[in-house]
Amino acid sequence: MGTSEPVEGFRNSSGSDATPGRRAQRASRRLPRRAAVGRRSFTSTVRALEELADAGARVSVHVVDLDSHVHVLSGDDHVTLPVAGLGVVPLLIEVAAGFESGTLDPLEIVERSDADQVTTSGLWRHLHAPALPLEDLAVLVATSGDPIAANVLLKRVGHDRVRERLESLGLRRTALLDRFRDQRGPDDAPHVAVGSTRELAGLFSALVNSQVVDAAVSAQVAEWLSLNQDLSLAAASTGLDPFAHEHDAHGLLFINKTGRDRGVRVEAGVLAGPRAGVAYALVVCFDDLSIAHRLRAHDVFRVLGIELMEYTH
Incomplete structure (x- = not known):
């Protein structure tokens, strides 16, 4: 599936090896560990991630319990x-902070032509409105x-302010690199953004705990993210309506954001249910050689x- 470096290994909170017999076969890797005592383990996830890593993909995962702050899978x-x-x-966080502080007007009208265009994806390019409020x-x-x-938002806010915001939040491995x-040419940043799953899961945990900038900014960003319509990856298992899931009849609290690029x-x-709540992040980088390779990553x-x-249930 690719030629990337193997995954270092997976851990969860109990400290016992799930498959100790394989240690001799993978001396360079720490082996999976069982999930928190009294909870269902993430055995199937660990197995799927290891198989994908063995096939050459790069994988990274972090799941933290919102109440106990135990890292149940990493x-x-x-x-x-x-x-x-x-x-x-991070861009949305800076925009929300600007709205809260008054440095940005939420109703300021900006032109679509104010920033470089993208023709491969997106909704705005299909709309007749040439300008919209921030x-x-x-x-x-x-x-x-x-x-x-x-x-357009990034041009209005500026890379420097987004970078400073990330630094103020203590995020050292997460960055918005480019528009x-x-x-992408040889003179462009190789990626739009980079990050670590530990920081990303921690960021989402901080958002729902009102710890990103302040309570108002956290609530605004969480509200925006609760509208996300891409529930096709991990979120597919929630059974939520992609177009109306902010007030679930079964009391499921859910916010997410996805990222897609060639091989990423x-x-x-x-995700919070009646038994527990978690913040999670998963990154899979793979050689997108065929639909089968892509579907295996999605699985x-x-x-x-x-x-x-x-x-959580």
């Missing part, structure tokens, strides 16, 4: 990897990852989603 969660469109979350652009970015809307582009699939979010997210649901 693997290579310190490694910085490309996160594609998930990089808009707050509407934030909604477009959160719900569909619209690249033109993100580029969205149809093509990413998701981070928060890992769905396995994680099922076990997240089992953990």
Whole structure:
């Protein structure tokens, strides 16, 4: 499936090896560990991730319990990897902070032509409206990852302010490197954004705990992300309506953001049910040689989603 470096290993909170007999076969890797005592383990997720890593993919995962703050599953969660469109979350945080402080007017009208265009994806390029208010652009970015809307917001806010915001939040392995582009040349940043799953899961945990900038900013960003319509990866296991899931009849609290690029699939979010709540992040980088390779990467997210649901319900 690829030629990337193998995953370092997976850990969870109990400290016992799930498959000790394989230690001699993989001397360079720490082996999976069982999940928190009294909870369902993430055995299937660990197995799926190891199989994908053995096939050459690079994988990174982090799951943390919102109440106990125990890291119930982790693997290579310190490694910085490309996160594609998930990089808009720091941008949304800076935009929300600007609205809260008054340095940005949510109703300021900005032109679509103010930023470089992207023709390969997005909704705004299909709309007749040539200009929209900043707050509407934030909604477009959160719900569909619209690249033109993100580029316009980034130009209005500036890379420096996003970088400073990340630094103030203590995020050292997460960065929004560049705008969205149809093509990346040798003089462009190699990726839109990078991050580690430990930091990304921690960021989503902080959002729902009102710890990102302040309570108002956290609530605004969480509200925008609750509108995200991409529930096709780990979120597919929630059974939520992609177009109306912010008030679930079964009391499921869920926010997420995904990222997609050639050979990159990413998701981070928060899932809370009647038994527990978790923040999670998963990155898979793979050689996108065929539909089969791509679907195999997608399957890992769905396995994680099922076990997240089992953990929280």
